[in-house]
Amino acid sequence: MTEQKATNIAWHLGHVTREERALLMRQNPCCIWLTGLSASGKSTIAMALEQVLIQRGHAAYVLDGDNVRHGLNKNLGFSPDDRAENIRRIGEVARLFCDAGLIVITAFISPYREDRQKARALIAPDDFIEVFADAPINVCASRDPKGLYEKAMRGEVKSFTGVSPDAPYEPPLNPEIHLLTGQISVPECVSAILDYLVQQGILHAR
Amino acid sequence: MTEQKATNIAWHLGHVTREERALLMRQNPCCIWLTGLSASGKSTIAMALEQVLIQRGHAAYVLDGDNVRHGLNKNLGFSPDDRAENIRRIGEVARLFCDAGLIVITAFISPYREDRQKARALIAPDDFIEVFADAPINVCASRDPKGLYEKAMRGEVKSFTGVSPDAPYEPPLNPEIHLLTGQISVPECVSAILDYLVQQGILHAR
Numbered sequence: 001m002t003e004q005k006a007t008n009i010a011w012h013l014g015h016v017t018r019e020e021r022a023l024l025m026r027q028n029p030c031c032i033w034l035t036g037l038s039a040s041g042k043s044t045i046a047m048a049l050e051q052v053l054i055q056r057g058h059a060a061y062v063l064d065g066d067n068v069r070h071g072l073n074k075n076l077g078f079s080p081d082d083r084a085e086n087i088r089r090i091g092e093v094a095r096l097f098c099d100a101g102l103i104v105i106t107a108f109i110s111p112y113r114e115d116r117q118k119a120r121a122l123i124a125p126d127d128f129i130e131v132f133a134d135a136p137i138n139v140c141a142s143r144d145p146k147g148l149y150e151k152a153m154r155g156e157v158k159s160f161t162g163v164s165p166d167a168p169y170e171p172p173l174n175p176e177i178h179l180l181t182g183q184i185s186v187p188e189c190v191s192a193i194l195d196y197l198v199q200q201g202i203l204h205a206r
Numbered sequence: 207m208t209e210q211k212a213t214n215i216a217w218h219l220g221h222v223t224r225e226e227r228a229l230l231m232r233q234n235p236c237c238i239w240l241t242g243l244s245a246s247g248k249s250t251i252a253m254a255l256e257q258v259l260i261q262r263g264h265a266a267y268v269l270d271g272d273n274v275r276h277g278l279n280k281n282l283g284f285s286p287d288d289r290a291e292n293i294r295r296i297g298e299v300a301r302l303f304c305d306a307g308l309i310v311i312t313a314f315i316s317p318y319r320e321d322r323q324k325a326r327a328l329i330a331p332d333d334f335i336e337v338f339a340d341a342p343i344n345v346c347a348s349r350d351p352k353g354l355y356e357k358a359m360r361g362e363v364k365s366f367t368g369v370s371p372d373a374p375y376e377p378p379l380n381p382e383i384h385l386l387t388g389q390i391s392v393p394e395c396v397s398a399i400l401d402y403l404v405q406q407g408i409l410h411a412r
Contacts, residue, residue, distance in 0.1 A: 015253060015256070015268065016256055016257055016260045020260060021260065024260055024263060024265070025265065047221060050221070050222055051222055054222045054226060054227065054230055057230060059230070059231065059265055059306070059307065059308075061302075061305070061306035061307075062221065063302070067302060067305065068302075071298045071301065071302070071328075072295060072298040072299065072302070075291075085281075089278060089295075092277045092278040093278065093299055093302065095277060096267075096269070096273060096274075096277070096278070096299065096303075097302075097303075097306070099267070099273065100265070100267035100303070100308060101265065101267075102306060102308075122277075
């Protein structure tokens with residue numbers, strides 16, 4: 001038997017539809033947008049969630065400081081304009097990932113409601129799942145894996161969210177998922193998000 | 207039987223490896239970088255290739271002017287600096303898609319060798335498949351779906367690649383795939399790329 005050749009396949013010349021992708025990937029695309037203070041657990045939860053989704057056969061990907069700040073956004077600093085552009089580009093890339101059919105998980109402080117709102121509007125409100133990683137600042141400061149809170153409290157780090165007067169954190173008013181990350185474990189946080197994804201019909205039966 | 211809970215799953219706290227993703231997705235990630243004059247067939251080939259890959263169960267996605275110029279790169283114009291930044295961001299996004307395990311197909315004129323070389327270096331040389339959509343300029347000008355060649359020849363469009371003296375097209379010197387898009391059909395172009403992907407072991411048996 002000869003191998004099927006592309007020339008024998010009928011196609012329409014246009015982008016693949018959202019439905020065709022969802023069928024292939026057995027999932028609806030969405031953006032799980034984690035927001036919270038530094039050391040509130042965003043990246044740890046994001047990576048653990050990605051791992052579980054991949055293990056279950058889903059296509060998922062984490063956008064975080066590691067792969068964005070040093071790549072796409074390496075020409076941005078921490079001025080207000082650059083912070084806004086940072087979140088804008090992340091929102092646009094998350095939109096492209098959703099368009100490609102993936103579950104994209106973002107893990108950025110994203111302190112401003114307006115910026116998160118813009119990302120939601122960009123991606124499509126129904127596909128945007130805002131997850132508040134909510135730990136008291138004293139808990140975050142006591143974890144302080146990079147020693148940043150201590151430096152910020154001594155004034156050695158400028159514009160540090162939640163510490164410096166010019167860098168407030170605006171908590172979500174109505175997030176899809178609210179995780180008390182100072183009280184519950186990472187596996188419990190991941191379970192809560194997975195339960196939500198199943199409830200919402202985002203993960204299809206296999 | 208109760209549903210498996212995330213709390214019962216062992217995970218390591220780190221990014222999912224390239225190997226784990228390749229296994230799930232039954233493909234090695236790569237970037238198929240189409241380059242060529244306006245109207246040389248890049249977008250048509252990209253969309254047809256994406257369609258065939260999706261139909262065969264692969265995760266693939268086209269980055270082109272439609273979804274990039276109006277989104278991520280909407281704050282860029284056509285100055286030399288902005289053109290370079292346009293291609294840089296596309297390269298960075300293609301890298302993120304490869305990192306997520308996808309086959310990403312880019313369809314941009316990308317006229318400068320240096321910019322394409324930078325994208326190759328960024329993505330990882332082995333994952334970068336340069337595809338030259340090579341049609342003579344008179345063929346491209348005769349297709350001219352947007353009437354741009356005519357306007358450029360009348361000087362009404364500035365810096366038009368291949369027409370304006372300040373906007374040369376630098377053909378690839380050693381592309382992985384060279385398609386004579388003025389002579390062969392779109393299905394033949396798609397077949398040639400698919401054959402290459404199979405030869406290179408990028409598409410795994412299912």
